[in-house]
Amino acid sequence: MDVEALRTFVTVAETGQFQAAADELGISQQAVSKRIAALERRTGVRLLVRTSRGSRLSLDGQVFLPHAKKVLRAIELAEQAVRPGSRPLRVDVLNRRIAPAQAVYRFYRSRPGTDLDAVTLSMENAAQAAQAVREGTVDASFRALPADQVPAGISAERLLDAPLELLLGPGHPLADAPFVSPADLVGHRIWIPGIRSDTEWAAFYQELADAFGLSIDALGPHFGDEALMDALADSASLATLVGSGDRYLWPRTHDLRRIPLHDPTPVYPHVLLFRSQDRHPVLTALRDHLRASRPRTPCDVWAPAWAHH
Structure with missing residues (x-):
């Protein structure tokens, strides 16, 4: 009618x-x-x-x-x-422990009462997350996606680089180092369980390993962050990589160490995906906040080749 x-x-x-x-x-x-x-x-x-x-x-x-x-x-x-602004902005933060979730939380803290939902979609990779954004399941998603893989109608803005840190136990040979370079990790086992071969983070770590001759493996099932922390605390050879803005908790007795990486500093390039014509005011405010509050980038950054486009 x-x-x-x-x-x-x-x-x-x-x-x-x-x-x-x-x-x-x-x-x-x-x-x-x-x-x-x-x-x-x-x-x-x-x-x-x-x-x-x-x-x-x-x-x-x-x-x-x-x-x-x-x-x-x-x-x-x-x-x-x-109507833009009449409902909460839905943002996929991938994992509540890592840098995007912390950045969105800081944004919320800076604007109390802002109407938004931080969600973690069960999307297996960036392509699926981009499709969810295009279909309107969420308004935006933090992913690492090359420019040539961004679907039509979707904008991608690199707004959050997470410098990597080495996480290891007190018995590891590098436990007392003030910082290490990627070259210092050659010959050490870096264990990141749960990496799936068809994901953007698998591609990231493969390029990182190839660039510096590192041994990064995902052997064995991932039993959760707590099990990973237990394994690191008990080992004199295992280490893993985490983002500097990631939040992980472990018992004080584990005495785990977070060692910054420099010369160069590898960064994980979180890209915010959103619909190109989206005019949600909270999305605009979030993008402005991320641009204004992004940490100062080290001068010796390493990022995957596709992230420079």
């Missing part, structure tokens, strides 16, 4: 004049007459009766009027529900 015809009918019913309705709607009287005629053909009944003084509702029109008003109100509410 033609919504504009419904709106025209209600306006005529309320004003009692075709010309008055035309003036209110900003259309011609002829257009009003055509819309009413089309609506009457659609319903199969006469809704308005013209008189020397204007028009009045027929009996069928009187029955139809409250339903027409309900339909118009429902449409108004539906439009309000999806």
Whole structure:
């Protein structure tokens, strides 16, 4: 059913004049007459009766009027529900322990009461996350995606570089180093369990390993962060890589060490994916906040080749 015809009918019913309705709607009287005629053909009944003084509702029109008003109100509410800023911004932060989640949390802390939802989608890789953004499952997602893999209609902005740190136990040979370079890690076993071969982080770590001759493996099942921390604490040879903004907890007795990487500093390039035409005000504010608050980038950064595009 033609919504504009419904709106025209209600306006005529309320004003009692075709010309008055035309003036209110900003259309011609002829257009009003055509819309009413089309609506009457659609319903199969006469809704308005013209008189020397204007028009009045027929009996069928009187029955139809409250339903027409309900339909118009429902449409108004539906439009309000999806109007930019009328609902929470949904952001996929990938994992609540890592840098994107912490950055979104800091944004929320800087703007108390901001209407947003930080979610973690069960998307296996960046391509699936980009599809979820395009379909509107979420408004934005932090991923590491090369520019040539960004789908049409999606914008990608590199807003958060996470410098890598070495996480290891007190018995590891590098445990007391103030910092280490990637070259210092040659010959050491870096264990990152749970890496799946079809993910962007698998591609990142493979390029990192190739660039510096490192041994990075994902052998064995990933039993969770707590199990990984236990294994690091008990080992004199295992180490893993984490982002400097990642938040992991372990018992004080583990005495785990976080060692910065320098000369150069590898960074994981978190890219914010969002629909190109999205005008949600919280999304705009989040992007502005991330640009303004991003940490100062070390001068010796290493990032995957695709991240420089």
